[in-house]
Amino acid sequence: MASANNSTTAEHLMWKGGIQPMKVGYGKLMMWIFLLSDTFTFSALLVSYGLVRFSFPTFEGLRKNFEFSNAWWPIPERVFEAVPFLHGISAPLVFVGIMTFILIMSSVTMVLAVEAGHRRDKADVEKYMLWTILGGIAFLSSQAWEWGHFIHGTEEGLTLANGTKVFGANLVQNQYGPPAFADFFFFITGFHGTHVLSGVVLNVLVFYNASNGIYEKRGHYEMVEKVGLYWHFVDLVWVFVFTFFYLV
Amino acid sequence: MAAAAHADVHANEHDHAHEHHELSFIRKYIFSEDHKVIAKQYLISGIIWALIGGFLSLVFRLQLGFPGIDLGWLKPILGERWFDEAGKLDPNYYIALVTMHGTIMVFFVLTAGLSGTFSNFLIPLQVGARDMASGFINMLSYWFFFLSSVIMFASLFVHDGPAGGGWVVYPPLSALPDAAPGSGTGMTMWLVSMAIFIVSSLLGSVNYVTTVINLRTRGMTFDKMPLTIWAFTFTAILGILSFPVLFSAALLLIFDRSFGTSFYLSDIYINGQALPNQGGSPILFQHLFWFLGHPEVYIVILPALGMTSEIIATNSRKPIFGYRAMIFSMLGIMFLAFIVWAHHMFMTGMNPFLGSVFMLLTLIIAVPSAVKAFNYITTMWRGNIVFTPAMLFSIGLVSFFVSGGVTGIILGNSALDIQLHDTYFVVAHFHLVMGSAAFFGMVAGVYHWFPKMFGRMMNATLGYIHFWITFAGVYVVFFPQHYLGIAGFPRRYYSYTGFDFTNKYQDLAELSTIAAIVVFAANIIFLFNFFYSMFWGKKATANPWRSNTLEWTTPVNPGHGNWEGEIPAVYRWPYDYSKPGAAEDFIPQNIPFSATPESNLEDENEQIKEEKEIEGIKFNYNIPD
Numbered sequence: 106m107a108s109a110n111n112s113t114t115a116e117h118l119m120w121k122g123g124i125q126p127m128k129v130g131y132g133k134l135m136m137w138i139f140l141l142s143d144t145f146t147f148s149a150l151l152v153s154y155g156l157v158r159f160s161f162p163t164f165e166g167l168r169k170n171f172e173f174s175n176a177w178w179p180i181p182e183r184v185f186e187a188v189p190f191l192h193g194i195s196a197p198l199v200f201v202g203i204m205t206f207i208l209i210m211s212s213v214t215m216v217l218a219v220e221a222g223h224r225r226d227k228a229d230v231e232k233y234m235l236w237t238i239l240g241g242i243a244f245l246s247s248q249a250w251e252w253g254h255f256i257h258g259t260e261e262g263l264t265l266a267n268g269t270k271v272f273g274a275n276l277v278q279n280q281y282g283p284p285a286f287a288d289f290f291f292f293i294t295g296f297h298g299t300h301v302l303s304g305v306v307l308n309v310l311v312f313y314n315a316s317n318g319i320y321e322k323r324g325h326y327e328m329v330e331k332v333g334l335y336w337h338f339v340d341l342v343w344v345f346v347f348t349f350f351y352l353v
Numbered sequence: 354m355a356a357a358a359h360a361d362v363h364a365n366e367h368d369h370a371h372e373h374h375e376l377s378f379i380r381k382y383i384f385s386e387d388h389k390v391i392a393k394q395y396l397i398s399g400i401i402w403a404l405i406g407g408f409l410s411l412v413f414r415l416q417l418g419f420p421g422i423d424l425g426w427l428k429p430i431l432g433e434r435w436f437d438e439a440g441k442l443d444p445n446y447y448i449a450l451v452t453m454h455g456t457i458m459v460f461f462v463l464t465a466g467l468s469g470t471f472s473n474f475l476i477p478l479q480v481g482a483r484d485m486a487s488g489f490i491n492m493l494s495y496w497f498f499f500l501s502s503v504i505m506f507a508s509l510f511v512h513d514g515p516a517g518g519g520w521v522v523y524p525p526l527s528a529l530p531d532a533a534p535g536s537g538t539g540m541t542m543w544l545v546s547m548a549i550f551i552v553s554s555l556l557g558s559v560n561y562v563t564t565v566i567n568l569r570t571r572g573m574t575f576d577k578m579p580l581t582i583w584a585f586t587f588t589a590i591l592g593i594l595s596f597p598v599l600f601s602a603a604l605l606l607i608f609d610r611s612f613g614t615s616f617y618l619s620d621i622y623i624n625g626q627a628l629p630n631q632g633g634s635p636i637l638f639q640h641l642f643w644f645l646g647h648p649e650v651y652i653v654i655l656p657a658l659g660m661t662s663e664i665i666a667t668n669s670r671k672p673i674f675g676y677r678a679m680i681f682s683m684l685g686i687m688f689l690a691f692i693v694w695a696h697h698m699f700m701t702g703m704n705p706f707l708g709s710v711f712m713l714l715t716l717i718i719a720v721p722s723a724v725k726a727f728n729y730i731t732t733m734w735r736g737n738i739v740f741t742p743a744m745l746f747s748i749g750l751v752s753f754f755v756s757g758g759v760t761g762i763i764l765g766n767s768a769l770d771i772q773l774h775d776t777y778f779v780v781a782h783f784h785l786v787m788g789s790a791a792f793f794g795m796v797a798g799v800y801h802w803f804p805k806m807f808g809r810m811m812n813a814t815l816g817y818i819h820f821w822i823t824f825a826g827v828y829v830v831f832f833p834q835h836y837l838g839i840a841g842f843p844r845r846y847y848s849y850t851g852f853d854f855t856n857k858y859q860d861l862a863e864l865s866t867i868a869a870i871v872v873f874a875a876n877i878i879f880l881f882n883f884f885y886s887m888f889w890g891k892k893a894t895a896n897p898w899r900s901n902t903l904e905w906t907t908p909v910n911p912g913h914g915n916w917e918g919e920i921p922a923v924y925r926w927p928y929d930y931s932k933p934g935a936a937e938d939f940i941p942q943n944i945p946f947s948a949t950p951e952s953n954l955e956d957e958n959e960q961i962k963e964e965k966e967i968e969g970i971k972f973n974y975n976i977p978d
Binding site: 113114115118120121122123124125126127128129130131132134135138139141142143145146147148149150153156157160161276277283284285288289292296323324325327 | 593596597604641978
């Protein structure tokens with residue numbers, strides 16, 4: 106922020122104590138450190154996913170001959186190829202692409218909100234926070250549909266070796282492949298979704314405070330920036346989740 | 354600055370204009386945001402947990418030393434159902450006791466009780482801050498810990514007993530409620546409690562690091578920080594980066610237990626029935642667990658080592674030997690802590706080549722550890738040693754750290770580990786190097802900083818009695834266990850008399866048990882000393898140990914905000930003891946070089962011209978928090 110730079114302390118004294126050496130308040134420092142910690146939470150989950158995923162065989166044949174089976178890991182673009190209102194049309198990864206685009210756009214509007222906060226432009230902060238909240242809700246709703254479709258399954262289902270038919274996926278069974286695939290899918294996208302949900306709640310709080318002029322009175326919009334850091338982090342994590350579950 | 358040193362008790366006078374009103378009892382002592390009160394809350398909680406954890410260990414030690422002994426008199430405390438008519442301990446309950454002893458001691462006593470107490474108490478006082486960066490988050494941290502404590506405590510009394518299967522809670526045992534009594538409700542509560550504990554630890558650690566970065570007083574550069582602060586900072590970083598991995602592991606385990614997933618489960622039969630779970634890996638849990646579990650042992654020992662550095666330098670009346678070497682060895686230990694976890698898993702069928710990589714990394718830890726041990730010894734070498742109880746306990750720590758560390762080199766060898774894995778040799782090793790050493794560090798810290806906490810001195814004679822019994826006792830408890838381990842006796846077993854080859858070691862087990870009872874009794878003396886001195890101890894002076902660090906420049910009973918008037922600036926490192934030419938054998942950090950021309954070194958005379966500049970540094974209140 107512009108006001109942060111008007112310190113009387115010379116540059117060579119910044120690390121001599123008595124002043125914030127990195128020119129940031131404790132709140133933003135804490136957010137950065139928390140995000141570092143959360144990185145390890147997600148890394149642990151993604152590494153676990155990788156370990157289990159590579160303990161299963163991949164489908165050996167040609168891609169066009171691919172069939173779902175509990176014996177090998179599925180090809181993601183064959184699992185996620187449905188789009189709402191377009192029943193029966195195969196559109197691999199189109200819907201998740203739209204979801205990802207929405208989430209990344211909400212990061213862009215978050216940047217704009219932070220920038221408006223630097224200018225202390227209350228109206229713009231409100232506008233862009235609202236767009237960000239909207240993006241977050243749109244992402245969560247899309248994910249709910251994606252989950253719903255995944256849980257519901259296809260009409261054909263999967264016939265197991267013992268003759269029973271399995272429709273859709275849950276934490277115990279999975280028509281698209283080994284149950285472990287569904288377990289990790291639900292757990293990791295769910296854990297990420299919980300992060301997005303708390304992000305949306307935080308965004309709503311910030312939006313509420315901003316429109317009530319609390320930050321205007323306080324003289325700075327630091328809270329927008331802190332919540333913004335969290336929101337970008339959640340986006341970044343999605344990029345990895347997306348890569349691991351949909352692309353690899 | 355000197356005025357502050359012998360200022361009187363003005364607990365409620367400070368320069369925060371908006372806080373001149375008296376806080377209510379609840380805000381002052383219960384939901385307090387003051388780091389000193391929170392530290393004392395952690396300390397008292399830690400002491401209560403240590404009593405519980407110690408008591409549990411006595412129960413199972415009695416069974417080990419005297420198999421089948423009548424423990425029926427414990428029925429009113431632990432419940433009827435864990436003892437048969439003859440008063441014999443139930444084997445399932447035995448393993449639950451071992452599990453809870455480990456969990457309580459590692460997490461609730463030596464993590465929360467140690468870091469929680471001394472990081473909270475000393476960081477603001479030694480870096481020269483009025484409080485933690487965020488008092489509110491600090492308070493939250495304690496109350497999350499309290500909540501997790503309540504759940505863990507309650508789990509001791511649930512119908513099917515507390516969690517069993519060891520403090521490492523390996524699946525599949527822990528993942529299948531039907532597998533054993535200790536895998537039922539108790540295990541669920543264990544996992545929930547630990548998840549909350551991790552939140553608490555995270556909130557605390559985030560606060561410690563930000564406080565050290567942002568709130569050091571004028572002149573407190575990183576190379577003038579006491580080694581305690583370095584140790585607490587490294588500990589906090591370890592916690593921030595390793596606890597979340599346990600969090601993930603625990604969440605996945607909760608899903609396996611309660612929602613039918615198979616993250617850790619595959620190919621399992623219970624009572625001849627195949628379970629549907631396929632595709633998971635129990636080894637995966639071990640990797641995740643030990644990614645926390647190994648750093649955890651350094652979370653436990655580093656604060657103790659940091660406090661020991663401070664206490665040994667003060668009481669040897671000599672500068673710490675190798676200040677920078679101490680920092681870099683702690684940094685090295687911290688870094689290595691993250692890449693050695695698989696040495697706990699040599700016996701899981703891992704690739705021997707991978708085992709040798711982890712073995713190499715593990716053995717490298719001996720280097721920084723030895724640097725530290727030798728630095729302690731060389732600090733004491735030819736010093737004017739003052740044998741306060743705190744000093745004795747610090748020396749005891751060094752002794753345990755060395756004798757337990759040496760067996761670490763043995764265990765770190767993957768070939769030797771084939772014989773020693775999961776035997777009493779391991780138990781003896783970690784109880785010395787991490788358990789007893791960290792415990793001694795904690796006790797040393799209590800003796801040393803008691804005057805600052807409560808404004809009174811602890812009784813030294815009782816301290817000496819406490820030290821000698823505990824010090825000798827700990828060796829008597831754990832030394833025989835090395836032999837039991839080499840003979841091949843496995844840990845976590847209900848009785849030594851199960852096999853012919855272990856029968857002849859029963860006398861060693863008895864010795865261990867008797868010594869454990871004596872050590873426990875000696876710590877009752879400590880408890881008495883602690884609570885008695887809190888109210889009736891000799892009044893302390895502002896700087897009873899003639900120490901250099903900033904906390905001794907506060908009033909005897911520092912009020913909210915710690916210093917009356919301005920926070921002192923810092924000009925020198927904290928280890929100017931017995932400096933040639935100086936009138937006194939200590940020069941506190943807040944004495945400028947311009948005031949001590951008789952003892953300054955050449956480069957210190959150079960620093961005199963910077964003094965005005967440093968005093969003029971102003972905290973930038975324009976930076977928003």
